[in-house]
Amino acid sequence: MKKSEITLTTLPTGQALTAPVFTFEGSDRNAPSVYIQASLHGSEVQGNAVIYHLWEYCNAHPPTGDITVVPLCNPYGISRKAGEYTAGRFDPTTGDNWNRTYVDFTPEAKTFKHEGDVASLKKAFRAYMLSALDNKIKAGLDTAQLIAARLQQMTLNADLVLDLHTGEVSDRHLYAPSYTLDSTQYFNVPFVLSIDNGFDGATDEAVFCPWWTLAQARNLDVKHFGVEAFTLEVGSQEMINFDAAKIDAEGIVEYLKHQGALEGDAIKTTMKQTVRTLDNYKTFHAPTGGLVEYAVEPGEHLEAGQVFARILNINHYGTEKCFTNCVLDYPAIAILRYSSAVVPEGAQLYRFFKK
Numbered sequence: 001m002k003k004s005e006i007t008l009t010t011l012p013t014g015q016a017l018t019a020p021v022f023t024f025e026g027s028d029r030n031a032p033s034v035y036i037q038a039s040l041h042g043s044e045v046q047g048n049a050v051i052y053h054l055w056e057y058c059n060a061h062p063p064t065g066d067i068t069v070v071p072l073c074n075p076y077g078i079s080r081k082a083g084e085y086t087a088g089r090f091d092p093t094t095g096d097n098w099n100r101t102y103v104d105f106t107p108e109a110k111t112f113k114h115e116g117d118v119a120s121l122k123k124a125f126r127a128y129m130l131s132a133l134d135n136k137i138k139a140g141l142d143t144a145q146l147i148a149a150r151l152q153q154m155t156l157n158a159d160l161v162l163d164l165h166t167g168e169v170s171d172r173h174l175y176a177p178s179y180t181l182d183s184t185q186y187f188n189v190p191f192v193l194s195i196d197n198g199f200d201g202a203t204d205e206a207v208f209c210p211w212w213t214l215a216q217a218r219n220l221d222v223k224h225f226g227v228e229a230f231t232l233e234v235g236s237q238e239m240i241n242f243d244a245a246k247i248d249a250e251g252i253v254e255y256l257k258h259q260g261a262l263e264g265d266a267i268k269t270t271m272k273q274t275v276r277t278l279d280n281y282k283t284f285h286a287p288t289g290g291l292v293e294y295a296v297e298p299g300e301h302l303e304a305g306q307v308f309a310r311i312l313n314i315n316h317y318g319t320e321k322c323f324t325n326c327v328l329d330y331p332a333i334a335i336l337r338y339s340s341a342v343v344p345e346g347a348q349l350y351r352f353f354k355k
């Protein structure tokens with residue numbers, strides 16, 4: 001295992017802002033390479049507990065594929081505290097979500113010219129993206145774009161990419177491109193979101209969308225490229241739980257065995273997995289501002305018409321408008337909820353899997 005540092009940006013103090021990078025060199029040059037990062041959003045730290053267990057595993061069981069791990073990949077984000085709260089979701093200088101500023105190479109994937117087999121096409125397109133990304137960095141990017149681009153350089157060099165996030169108060173769930181639904185059965189997650197080829201600036205999309213688009217433009221099966229990328233939401237923000245993290249790390253180990261990046265026979269998860277497409281992943285916005293009592297926790301099932309939260313408006317004490325009951329007109333499973341009892345109208349109060 002080698003430890004190095006990546007320079008992400010230069011602070012106003014003139015000092016480099018760096019993040020530690022751990023690299024386990026694989027024993028087999030033909031095995032897939034792996035990149036895993038955590039805490040792109042500063043308050044989402046549970047991935048570091050997952051990485052701790054993975055790090056221990058890789059130390060005891062040297063991998064066959066190269067594994068690069070960047071635990072605190074956005075030190076800028078995690079350092080933005082407001083009181084005891086970690087305000088690490090957005091670049092405070094531009095307002096950009098840290099996970100929406102990756103460079104999109106899907107337009108180039110549609111028109112990329114290359115003659116040769118899949119292996120040489122993969123090599124050529126990867127080299128093209130890395131060189132184009134380098135040119136974009138040299139041409140000048142804003143802070144959030146720059147940090148993303150420097151992380152993207154590492155993700156583009158890997159075949160398998162895992163970006164570890166959390167929800168606010170959340171059960172564990174996995175964003176998976178629809179062509180990877182065989183692979184998702186190795187992760188220890190109860191909920192899987194199957195997503196299409198659509199780029200919205202996130203780490204995982206910046207990896208799989210260009211390859212998917214390249215494959216579609218050439219009528220190839222994207223699986224031939226051997227590139228997969230996931231966003232794994234490993235629980236709730238602002239907390240660390242090593243026992244829960246071990247379960248996630250064990251699933252990742254089985255996935256990496258399945259892909260040949262670690263040695264051993266992979267075992268599918270024994271967890272019941274519920275898979276939904278994004279159009280069955282529903283957001284419930286707070287219908288009014290106020291103070292919320294949450295009656296349903298992530299992972300719980302609810303019936304149509306069941307009150308899952310009620311919002312107190314103190315201006316209406318003594319009237320029937322004092323409480324606003326929140327209900328759905330369909331049965332659902334709660335995946336995540338807002339973390340605070342203090343909500344403005346329109347806040348993303350819950351997200352649900354439609355049953």
Ligand SMILES: [Zn+2]
Pocket residue numbers: 041044099165166
């Ligand atoms: Zn996140």
